[in-house]
Amino acid sequence: MKNKKVLRMTDTTLRDGHQSLWATRMRTKDILDIIDVIDNAGYYSLEVWGGATFDVCLRFLRENPWERLRQIKSRAKNTPLQMLLRGQNIVGYKNYPDDLLDRFVETAHENGVDIFRIFDALNDTRNLESAIKSVKKHGAHAQGALSYTISPVHTIEKYVEYAREQVQMGVDSLCIKDMAGLLSPLRSKELVGALVKEFGLPVQVHCHATSGMSETAYLEGVRAGAGAIDSAVASMSGFSSQPAVETLYHIFTEMGYDLNLDMDAIRKVNKYFAELAPRRAKGRGHEAAVDGEILIHQIPGGMISNYRSQLEQQDSIDKLPEVLEEVTRVREDLGFPPLVTPTSQIVGTQAVMNVLAGERYKIVPQEVKNYVKGMYGRSPVPIDKAFMKKILGDEKPITKRPADDLKPMLPTATKNLSQPELIKEEEDILSYCLFPEVALEYFKWRALPEDQRPKTTADIEAEEFSGEKKVSEEKTSLSSNGNNLDKMLHADDYAGINDILEKASRLSLNELVIRKGDFNLSLFSGNGNGNGNGRVHSSEKSAESSVPSQPMQQQTAAKPQEVAETAVDTARETINSVMAGTFYRSPGENTPPFVAEGTVVNEGDTICILEAMKLFNEIQAPYKCRILKVMVQDATKVTKGQPLMAVEKL
Structure with missing residues (x-):
């Protein structure tokens, strides 16, 4: 035993594991129900926070990432x-000022x-540089990653x-971060050595x-x-x-290494997540254990x-092979950046x-423009x-240095916030600084009584993937019509009707009629003052309902603008969304x-912003x-x- 070499093991299940396999959809409750067992398994450290988890907590799970920590x-x-x-990017997708970075590090350390x-x-x-200094200043361990x-x-x-520069800044340890599985055994041996x-x-x-190649890369690296x-x-x-x-x-115990792990505890943890996976990974299963194309497209695990x-x-999953090929071309155009957040988002979204x-490059997100301008730093190869x-x-x-031009953010962070009462703690200010629109949506959702909160995006995704989506009683009132409707409609029909209602709520429709056999469902829009004027009948021949003016995700019902009916009639064109996302007017x-x-606009004038794939795109x-x-209503999916927009071409 005395001659055994110690090998430390970090567990990534609670951060990178589910970010890579479940699109970061693990809930806080999922973690808390098993954390006691993981904590006693003998790991050197547990990676539980950062990366995409912060954004996803707010955006999709409607959870407070600080409370999770x-x-x-x-x-x-x-x-x-x-x-x-993410260095100067903190947990976001752009550079932030030094004051926000320092306070984030301090608060994260205080919270665990x-x-x-x-x-x-x-x-x-x-x-x-600023991130390393902040971590050291506040007494935590700074691990510099390549x-x-x-x-x-x-x-x-x-x-x-690169490592020499980090060591000169005072890092406590170094990490080779092989985010796409590209590290070969030989390169691992050479680089670690x-x-x-x-x-x-x-x-x-x-x-x-x-x-x-990962196990053999570890073997040679160790x-x-x-x-x-x-x-x-x-x-x-x-x-x-x-x-x-x-x-x-x-592998390593046979080679004489002491990993200090409790394998009985690890078996319990493995069983727990194996049972949880069908509910959290729906629709995200992978077809193969190994991707032979990774050495070409180089996309990291979490981004796949x-x-x-x-x-x-985007209803375009069939385009994935074409997108992966385009990623390699865009990466070369941008000077061969490593594909890790945020460059993986920048390159991938452009692809x-x-x-x-x-x-x-018909559409170029602002983040791509900022990258080319040098706002993210120096590209490894100069851009053409x-x-x-x-x-x-x-x-x-x-x-x-990109952050040199960034003014301190915290003093005026919430100055223009229209509802300052939504801020409940200092951590909320940090969340708002990092993700203003996303955090604000979460704060509004959090402020609602629990029984009035709309379903989270993650919950809706789970229902859609599993086929469990049901017709909302509020929208259709069909459940009050007795058993006759159940004889006329199959369970799949209810799901189909609900899907139509969801889509219709996003469109400017005056009337929509759904027919199947003797069953008619007529839907009429509201009267323009925010109050629906439709009626609901318990009839087998017909049923009437009001179409909501905006999706359920909206927290406060906005009054639709009154527009002359002739407006759309005279329109020769509409400007359509090129992808799914969130529409912003300002x-x-x-x-x-x-x-x-x-308004009369010229070709190339910005008319709106579409947030898609975590980047803001000027349309x-x-x-x-x-x-x-x-x-479309502002801040609507x-x-x-x-x-x-309906437009008249000039």
């Missing part, structure tokens, strides 16, 4: 908690984070250079199983001197997640499941838009000047809309036209192809 810490007494910090794994998508150390990728410029020598020899700091290896590796329990491992801890335990989810929302729009001109026009790129809260009805007028009618 606090509750986990209150129960996990034995094992250090770890988070993934012991180890901060800090990375920059471009390995631009300028974007890590975002691993393959390109003509990403050599062993280059990674050692070089880092250990050059710096003498603890080295940890983080791999995804996507390519099938032989070369790595003292810690990452894993997930078997039911949350494999494919785009980490390798299974059970497999790694047997997210791309599937996003393309399903999706290129495919869906049918023309490369002609391409830069195409994206930026006459704008010039910057050469300084650039932010309490700011005027881009256009109003009657431009395709030609000179007059806006006749805005057909829209579907691909849905008309946004």
Whole structure:
């Protein structure tokens, strides 16, 4: 026993595991019901926070990410908690000012984070400096991460250079972050060996199983001197997640390493998540254990499941192979950035838009423009000047640290908030600074009585994937019609009617009639003053109902604008949404809309913003036209192809 070498194991099940396999849909309750067992399993650390979990808690689960962290810490007494910090991006998709970063780190540490794994998508150390300083200042462990990728410029020598800059800033340990499963056994041996020899700091290896090389990459990395590796329990491992801890335990104990793990506890954890998976991973199953194309498209584990989810929302899942091919072309255009948040979103979203729009760079999100301008840092390879001109026009790129131009955010963070009473704690201010629109939607949802809160997006997704969606009693009142309707309609018909109602609520319809045999359902719109004037009849021949003026997700019913009926009649065109997302009329809260009805716009003028795939996309007028009618309520979800505005072409 005395001669045994210690190998530390970090569990990623509660963060990267479900981010990779379940599109980050694990609930806080799911974690709390098993955290006591995980905490006593003997892990070196538990990765439980950061990455996409913060955004998804607010956006899809309607949970407070800070409360999740606090509750986990209150129960996990034995094992250090770890988070993934995106450097100057914090847990978002852009750079934030230093004051927000420092307060976030301080608050995260106060609420339970012991180890901060800090990375920059471009390995631009300028974007890590403030984060490393903050973590050290507040007494936590700063682990500097190297975002691993393959390109003509990403050599062993280059990674050692990146690591040297991080070591000079004071990191406590180093991590090779292989987010796409690209690290081969040979490269793992060479890179770990070089880092250990050059710096003498603890080295940890983080791999995804996507390519099938992860176990052998760990094996060679540990032989070369790595003292810690990452894993997930078997039911949350494999494919785009980490390798299974059970497999790694047997490999390394046979080699004489002491992992200090309680395998009985781990078996309980594995069984728990195996039973939970059918409810949380619906519609997100993977077809193969290994993706042989990963060495080409290089998309990281978490993003593969997210791309599937996003393309399903766009009703374009069949486009996935085409999107993956386009990713490699966009990545080269942008100077070979490693594909990890936020560059994976930037590259991936642009690839999706290129495919869906049918023309490369017809639509360019602001984040792509900012990337080309240098607002995210230096690209590994200089961007072609002609391409830069195409994206930026006459704008010039910057050469300084991107955050140098960002003014302190906290002093005026909530100054223009129309409902300041929604802020309940300081952590809410941080959430609002990071994700203004998303946090505000969550705050409004949270303020409602529990019995009046609409279903969360994640709950709706689960119902749709499982086919359990039922007709809402409020919308149809069909349940009061006795057993005759049940004889006329099959259970699938109720689900179909409800699906039609959901879609109809987003459109400007005056009347909709659904017929099946002797059953007629007539739906009439409201009278324009916010009050529906439809009636409900318990008749087998017909039933009437009011069509809501906006989706159930809206918290406060907005009065629809009265528009002359001739407006749409004279419209020769509509401007339609090129993808599913959330429609915004203005650039932010309490700011005027881009256009109003009657506004004349020129080709290229911004008419609205569409938030899709976590990026905000300015939608431009395709030609000179007059806006006749805005057909969608502000902050409303829209579907691909849905008309946004009726226009008259000039």
